[in-house]
Amino acid sequence: MSAAHKSEKKPTNSYSVVEICAGAGGxxxxLEKAGFEHSLAVELDKxxxxxxxxNRDWEVAEGDVANRSTWNPGAYEGVDLLAGGVPCPPFSIAGKQLGASDERDLFAWAIELTGVMKPRxxxxENVRGLSTPRFGAYRQRILDRLAELGYVADWQLLHASDFGVAQLRPRFxxxxxxxxxxxYFHWPVASPTGLTVGTVLHDLMASRGWVYADAWAEMANDIGPTLVGGSKKHGGADLGPTRAKRAWLELGVDGKGIANEVPERRARHPKNVPPKLTIEMVARLQGWADExxxxxxxxxTAKYRQIGNAFPPPVAQAVGTSIKAAFDxxxxKRDLPELATASVHDPIYQILSSTDGAIAAEKILAILNGAVDLSGLERRIAHISRDFAVDIAVHPKGGVTYELGNFKGFTGQEDHHRHDYIAANRSRVS
Structure with a gap:
């Protein structure tokens, strides 16, 4: 189908959306299927x-999303929805979890962008790692800042397998x-379909007459592990680290690479030679439908990375549909407190951020009323110190005080070191 024909697909009664870090369009x-029409999509990768x-006639701005020469956020003030999948490596459990100290982190910057664009x-979305205790203070800062900007915010861990996708793929x-x-906002309700890797891919595996396609589908009778797009820094197209490859092998899939063709008629039994997935198969597992x-x-490799790093379309559609229902x-209608039952992500950070000057460890422990002991407090301070400057003072007569300093992350500073990093490593940034 020609690109011109594809661009004719337009939602009706739609709302406008600007999407940052748009990737390959998952x-x-x-969001288009949910009723949103793109005013702009911004993406770094060529x-x-x-x-x-x-695939669409959307306006696409190619370049560093935080560089003013790429696009002008102020020109889109009042857009209905600001959406995006900012870089995952700063929070990934598979990485160093540098958070605000990672040059690729754009989450806090995106919150400041909300203040500029004032979307409805x-x-x-990001990886599950952002939901861990390591980033409690980071999340708390996000919620507090959005409240200052006039928004009610909430987080939810969603699994793609709950929305018609045959892989786990948890996204925060x-x-x-x-x-x-x-x-009026309700998180989408999980509706598992029971789809498995085998049921989703059987017709493709059998498309060249492979005699063992049925046997393979029986081996692949489960939800697949999370597809991994891979880093541009190293490696080619494969299905992820060693543990992921072992999980795929249990489903009769060789995860060491991506195949150019599906198995031919006389290809060997999958127990002896497991087949590799093709690009078409990976896209279907990520939630792209044939239609x-x-x-x-x-x-x-470029195609696989785009697909593997994508937000599954069915999950985006489910969340987008919930947002549109809130608009409409x-x-x-619910009471607002019900929307933010988990709004306190880091009580220690909250105490530090609401204290003018230094506060003694003993006072923090007293406020927490036994919820944490001194060693637990020290561990939490260590986590907070990775994303915020914290002045720790040990006093000669005994006792320790803590004072919260500046956030270490990028929020739009023109002199921030991330600009030099992106300029020097653009071709390697995932």
């Missing part, structure tokens, strides 16, 4: 940018809305 496609252009709603999603809309007719630009007021 989130974009899902292949992903071309993918977006090839914000939707950001932040949604923030203005108070009037927030009282989407979505083309990916670049060679095999077509669902039950």
């Amino acid at each position: 989130q974009a496609l899902g 292949f992903a940018s071309q993918t977006l252009r090839d 709603a914000l939707m950001l 999603v932040l949604v923030a809305l203005r108070e009037d809309d927030a009282s 989407d007719e979505w083309d990916f630009a670049g060679g095999k 007021k077509t669902v039950e």
